[in-house]
Each structure stands twice: as structure tokens, then as C-alpha cells.
Amino acid sequence: MESPDARALRIMAEYLEPEKRFADLEVKDTIVFFGSARTLSREAAEAELAAAKKGKGDVEEARSRMKMSRYYEDTRELANRLTLWSKGLTDTGRRFVVCSGGGPGIMEAANRGASEAKGVNIGLKISIPFEQTPNPYITRRLTFEFHYFFMRKFWFAYFAKAMIVMPGGFGTIDELMEILTLMQTLKIKKHLPIVLFGTEFWDQVLDLDAMVEYGTIDRDDLALVFRTDSVDEAFDFITSELTEHALGEPGGTLGPVTEPEEASR
Secondary structure (H helix, E strand, C coil), X not given: CCCHHHHHHXXXXXXXXXHHHHHHCCCCCEEEEECCCCCCCHHHHHHHHHHHHCCCCCHHHHHHHHHHHHHHHHHHHHHHHHHHXXXXXXXXXXXXXXXXXXXXXXXXXXHHHHHHCCCCEEEEEECCCCCCCCCCCCCHHHEEEECCHHHHHHHHHHCEEEEEECCCCHHHHHHHHHHHHHHHCCCCCCCCCEEEECHHHHHHHCCHHHHHHCCCCCHHHHHHCEEECXXXXXXXXXXXXXXXXXXXXXXXXXXXXXXXXXXXX
16 A cells, blocks of 8 residues: 555545545535644743743743744634634534644644534644644544645645635645635635734735735735734634625535534544
């Protein structure tokens, strides 16, 4: 199975196995969270800073991680509120399931917020030399580990009805850029609202206005993302967009209201 000749079988397995499990739990719509695996919770960041002040670490680095911990807590709150909103919908199915990359940091925060709202949630892990352990908040039957990045990205995009992109590194930017490219080229034709959360970070790291100035993207492409620093604004934007564009779609992707036993983990 690990030989080059078996590559097609491995790729097919990473398509068929998630498809089967998603069908079993009738998951068809997701809200995807991207962001750094290195972002700490406020509690962990406070503990690290306290230790650094006692000589057990770099104080400035700990202060920086403390500042970034707001994005963990904002992700946790937003995932929680979106899960509660989804569970309160009056249509006849489970919709808009929180989905992350299944690891620590922002991914953990998204799964944690959804779990705290007693919602089914998804973790699409990737097999890499670090960050190997899935976070403990993912619904058990919806924990996956992929070998191929492209198959993982397929499942991120396939069911997504909205995306929230928190500050992150190469992986986060790669995931964001792939989705924006697919939307710009109309390979993704569905309405897919994207929240770029953290204006100070993204204005420095990703200068889309400069790309407009240099003529490498159109000014209309800037409308592909909604920028904010507010959980309230992000929640209102996403729920408004989903209500207008996703609820009640012809051939809608609905599942049963009753959550399975494993929904809590």
C-alpha cells in the first residue's frame, strides 16, 4: 500500500472514507476555520507569560503570544455562537457544521467552541512530522487524518458554505489563496463568504490593495473577503450571508435534526 503503484488506491481511500462517514452522519454543509496551529488559549498564554517573568522563557515572546491569544478566544466564541445558531434553525436538518484542520491552536479553538455548544464538529488532520495529535474536542467519527494535502483541501472546500480565516502562517495563507483562486476562476461557483479576521495582522501580511495597484488582481476581487476584528460583525455577516444564499437552496443539503450519541465527542 505504500508503493508508488498503490498511490491511486491511497488517493481513492482518502476520498471514499470521508464520503462514507459524512454520509453516515448526514453532514453536508460546513463552516471552515483556518488559522495558526501555534496560537495559544488565553489561559495557556497567561501561564507562559507568568513563567517567563520568573526566568523560564523569553518575556517578549510570551507577551507576543499573549497578544495573539485573543484570536484563540475569538475563534472559540465565534464557533460556539455559529453552532448554537445552526442548531436553532427551524429547517429539518443539521447544517453548517464547524470544520477545522483538527490540530492545536486556532483549529482546537474552533472545535472547542463547537463542542462546548454540544455540536457535531469536524477535524481534517494532515500527517506531518509535528502537530500529530488531534485536538480532544473533535467529534470522534469526524476525526480524519490525510496523507495528501490536496485531498484534505478538497474536503475543506467541498461542503464549505462559509470560511473564517484567522491569523496564521504558510499553511493558512496557502489554504486561503487556493480558495480565492478557485473563486476568482469560477472553479468554485457557489456563494462562499470569507471572513478575514484580524485587520492589523492581515494588512501587514497580505496587502491585497497593493496587488490591485500593480494590476495583478481586479479591484472587484477585494470583495471576495470581508475584513473585521469583531466577533459580532463576523457572526452577523456569516449568518446573514448563509440565510440569504444557503438556507432553502434547491436540493438543499439537509440531515436529521437529532444528533448521534457521538456528537459530544
